[in-house]
Amino acid sequence: MTHSKYPILFSPLDLGFTTIKNRALMGSMHTGLEELENGFERMAAYFAERARGGVGLIITGGISPNLEGGAGAKLSNDDEVAEHRLVTEAVHGADPEVKICMQILHMGPLARNENPVAPSAVRSRIASHTPRELDAAGIEKQISDIVNCAVCAQKAGYDGVEVIGSAGYLLSTFLVEKTNLRTDEWGGSYENRMRFPLEVMRRIREAVGPNFILIFRIAAMDMLQGGMSWEEIVLLARRMEEIGVNIISTHFTWHESAVPTIATMVPRAAFTQVTGRLKKELTIPLITSNRINMPDVAEAVLARGDADIVSMARPMLADADLVKKAFEGREDEINTCIACNQACLDHTFNGMEVSCLVNPRACHETKLNYEPTTAAKKIAVVGAGPAGLAYAEVAARRGHQVTLFDAASEIGGQFNLAKRIPGKEEFYETIRYFNKMIEKRKIDLRLNKKATADMLADGGFDKVVVATGISPRMPDIEGIDHPKAVSYIDVIKGLKPVGRKVAIMGAGGIGFDVAEKITHAGKSSALDVDIFAKEWGIDFENHPRGGVTGVEPIVARADREVTLLQRKTTPVGRGLGKTTGWTHRITLARRGVKMINGVEYLKIDDQGLHLRINDQYEILDVDTVIICAGQLPLRDLFDQLVELGIEADLVGGAYEAMELDAKRAINQASYLAAAV
Secondary structure (H helix, E strand, C coil): CCCCCCCCCCCCEECCCCEECCCEEECCCCCCCCCCCCHHHHHHHHHHHHHHCCCCEEEEEEEECCHHHCCCCECCCHHHHHHHHHHHHHHHHHCCCCEEEEEECCCHHHCCCCCCEECCCCCCCCCCCCCEECCHHHHHHHHHHHHHHHHHHHHCCCCEEEEEECECCHHHHHHCCCCCCCCCCCCCCHHHHCHHHHHHHHHHHHHHCCCCEEEEEEECCCCCCCCCCHHHHHHHHHHHHHCCCCEEEEECCECCCCCCCCCCCCCCCCCHHHHHHHHCCCCCCEEECCCCCCHHHHHHHHHCCCCCEEECCHHHHHCCCHHHHHHCCCHHHCCCCCCCCCCCHHHHHCCCCCCCCCCCCCCCCCCCCCCCCCCCCEEEEECCCHHHHHHHHHHHHCCCEEEEECCCCCCCCCHHHHCCCCCCCCHHHHHHHHHHHHHHCCCEEECCCCCCHHHHHCCCCCEEEECCCEEECCCCCECCCCCCEEEHHHHHCCCCCCCCEEEEECCCHHHHHHHHHHHCCCCCHHHCHHHHHHHHCECCCCCCHHHECCCCCCCCCCCCEEEEECCCCCCCCCCCCCCCHHHHHHHHHHCCCEEECCEEEEEEECCEEEEEECCEEEEECCCEEEECCCEEECCHHHHHHHHCCCCEEECHHHCCCCCCCHHHHHHHHHHHHHHC
């Protein structure tokens, strides 16, 4: 029966020997569980929950075929096969129709170990070591090990494997001239450079037989100057089809590329048109990916003919039931991925366990559960920012009677500031989700209501949770009350005018957001693929080698001179997220924002902002000084409750307000509410 709203998304895909029940794929993400002592039990719970959530196909995080190919989990022997069987049995037990494929990831020159290998001794700018050039015997070993890994995956009960041939990992480094300097049969002409990935896939197909899903992940646009040409990509994909690959999965970058592809500033489904172009050249199905976070976006991609399968990786961290909710018409209940990367990719690249800012249960399904309460309490939550909303939702879900107070006229707290920053429009989705949860969980929401200690004392509450957030810290310098000095909150909300010459005191996340807002001109590039492409030098139309034009990106900017200042002596922006911080630094630099560290603030007066930089006295001639100098926890209410002898918990910014941290706030609130 055809689904009325998403007919293509919920149509089966026939591969001949097997059928994928729908076109929704949970794409590969490394979780950090792979290397833990009880990691496979936790992975089993994590993947099984997504299988129950309605997805048609799952691809695991990358598993190395040998020690030199990675830094953690590998699959090469029977003991490791037994561990992986925990995962496949859990998934097939949750839903026998769901297919799960294991990604084989040989990191090549990016391997986090002392002995990385590559076709040539060319060090990546993001790698720790120069790789060792493989000799003929070394190449044969790597091929054999990858094939053995695929055979082990088949023994472990996987329905197939995906081999990653993109991103700057081993297979892709054979394909590109800048990383393959060889002059033997594995280098030189493109025919020779293709040989390694083709030989890998040909031998895997030979070893596993015809009835095993074989996916090759191709760099359909690698975003590298001197990367692969469109003709080379098409030729490689066609050869893969000829040797028996069932599905081509398109990937859109190397990790060292200076083009964002997955940050929240990237428009939804920005790159699917590239997959659509490749689809016209092949007869086997194609997977597309990147910033497809809601079912209507997925259906539109499929309807355009851009792909046969849509990969939604991080969106299924954010909501394990995304596909099920879409099928049942409950889209407004989807906890949407906002592409912040703070708890997923930033954790991965810092060697930490992965989770999700909007869903702390992700990858923690065996540790954090919201069991129905056996003793319902009447709970007051004061503050409807991220921490208060998370606490109220979890407590009410478990059966507690929750009243949620906020002095503002809308829920969201600091998220209401974030959503106003160009490139952060996805925060509207989180506020939409919590509004729906307030209705669904029957939370008594009282807006425009400043809760007092006496009112709470008289309210008959069994428990009070204080999530009152923060107040901006005003530094103790002369002239801080001068008309030129304004708070970041007033600037973001548009309550105070901003002059043409501006100094921003503080270069944390908020300072960068403010700089983004006041230097931005025109439509947000996060909402327009053409503007985004121009800002990052991408040529979707002509697809030059690597997909990037090589010309200076075109960045619209407001007519302002902006200086971003910080007291720390470390480089400005060093503390931003690992996988997104560089994008903000580049964007502001292209808009002419000056960034200065090691600053001592002296005073603000009619002349401007007085500073000491490297023992030199300076005056910045500015019209406006925007104060982004940190936050202080708002704890007055908590202190008053304690004085009255009322039990109260502090969560979120009210608990700790060093840097605004929604990830920590939601995590802390969710664990507390799970235990009450």
